[in-house]
Amino acid sequence: MDFAFSSDQELLRAAARDYLADRMSNDRMVALAESEAGTDPADWKAIAGLGWLDPELGLLEHAVLAEETGYALLPAPWFSTVALTWPLLDDELRGAVAAGERSATLAWAESGGPTTIADAAARSTVKAAGGALTGTKLTVPDLTSVTDVVVVATDGLYAVDVTANPGVVVPRSTIDKTRRLGELHLDGTPARKLDASLDALADVRRRAVALAACEATGVAQRALDIVAGYTKERQQFGRVIGTYQGVSHRVANTFVATQLTRSIAYWAAWAVSADDAQADLSVAAAKATAGENSVFACEQAIQCHGGIGFTYEHVLHRYYKRAQWINGFEGPGRKHRAAIAEELLGPAA
């Protein structure tokens, strides 16, 4: 048994942490989030240069990077590309991604149709005819910042080059401005059928949930670090507020929630990477834990800040909104607990 990342993986983590601390300070992240484009193409090139888009990276390397990009709230489509589309891309697209020339996301949700990747294969209504797609996809992550979209259609997976068909992208105002959602309006839009079949979505979903849980770990850790920093300094009634147990015990609870999230997220990342017998259970546990605990961590941090934590000026709400995205992604915790209950208790009468 070995429960630690390898020394190479830890080196990758340290390098990512340093790079992001240097190049993606909270100030720059906020500036990008509030900008019209929402992202800087130069960052994408830089990430490719660092090797974060290399085809050689495995899921455990992705897990390390997901945690660090969550910690920095990196406003670039790294998660969409790597967590949502990676196994679906063909060699041509993957090579262009690795070079930092292309980026991708996945379009699965529809109105009155699929809301999760889990039910996208069975419920999608987007139709292909003569190498073109017709239909509408909702809540597509990073749609305005990627070059290509993998679309779940009735008969397979298609790649749509949105740079060649700019009219199909309809931006939507999104609370998490570092992961903006958009609508994809396809109307006889040219598309290329990918070799990966709809069955490949099951693998994508497991990877995506495990990586979202790692990202949530980074979000919760940042909320913890921010609240620890504040409660060490802020004084009221002549004392540092971190000496009041009403405050410090909230911080302690945030630490516990963060550690539990990390433990289960790493378990899921390993179990999926090794195709372990408990992979599906670990993914369900990770989704239920990571969403709820990262939201909890941000809420505790906001409360301990008092009024300043409730302002738009303070950075905490940005982490909070990402945690809320993770919480909603692939359905709420209770859906995943229902899957676990099915395994433990068998079907309900």
Added chain:
Amino acid sequence: MDFRDTPEEAAFRADLRAWLEGALGKDWADQAPTVGRWNEAESRAWSKKLYDAGYVGITWPKEYGGGGHPHEFQGIFLEESARMSAPDHIGGIGLGMAGPTIIAWGTDEQKKRYLAPLLSGEEVWCQGFSEPGSGSDMGAAKTRAVLDGDEWVVNGQKVWSSWAHIADWCILVVRTDPEAEKHRGLSYLLVDMHSPGVEVRPLRQITGDPEFNEIFFTDVRVPRESILGQPGDGWNVAMTTLLHERGTLGFALTAGLEKAVNRLVQLAKEPGPDGTRPADDPVVRDQIAQFWIDLQGLRFTNYRALTSLQKTGVPGPEGSMAKLHWSETNQRLTSFAQNLLGLTAQLDGDGAWWDGFWTYMQLRSRGNTIEAGTSEILRNIIAERVVGLPKSR
């Protein structure tokens, strides 16, 4: 990162599994649980069996009767024990607290004298830390020890001492220098519980059981050399004990919680008092899945902590987190199970549901957030020593 057993670990697990099934019977885990506490003789006999088979002190040095294995093996032992719902060794305080402290601070003679009978269950240990006037605030201990020739003379009172009524030895924190600053005036003695002047009075808990005790010391004479560290080292020695209490305890807590989750699943699948199965209720299903997730969180947090334990040999303060999470989960779980039984949970005599198992477990669980550091103290430790907030006192 590879959560699977190495070939050595897999072999150890297979041998252990076969041994447990042989020693307890294959269907041991499937029996309906009863309150099921063995009497002292049965418990000592089981402890000796475990010891003879090499399953006690698995990680302890071989020279002191241990197995000399890495900590993963202890984790495997507890996982397999939980899977079988196997009974515990009688010497929990000795194995988890006294033994590791003696290994860390004891002289060679002390290690030779105390460790082997502790492992075999021939000698049971108890802990004398808390006093009526000093519970969480151990530095305020008042029990005195005064040197008289080659003996310490101990006078005072300890409380909340689990298993003192069957204990042979006590790890005892005493004040040896009343003039020194409060933490510096303490010493750590190893006291024979059969000495004249030691009186144990069982305290009944809210379960009705006498598991813990008051100990009164009246002119108890203790050999001068029965001390860990030097006079005045008592606080530091006791901190070693508490780190081990909360650190290596993690695996035992995981095993205990796993047993409880398995029992809850078993309960939910049977028709309840009204004839319906709790397992068919979506709210019950959601809760049980959450308990299972809480269990996995504890399990993998412990496993991650192994890495630092293997590196330093000393459990980190993160152990406080495992104990905090376990105790509060165990309270929620047992209360939930008790509620499934409705008013029948009030019955605790013959013919009660599983002999009153869940009500016993629920009542006992209220002690979990008090014993071995209250949840409030543990949150202070996490906030101050792990997260780095300023001290609250």
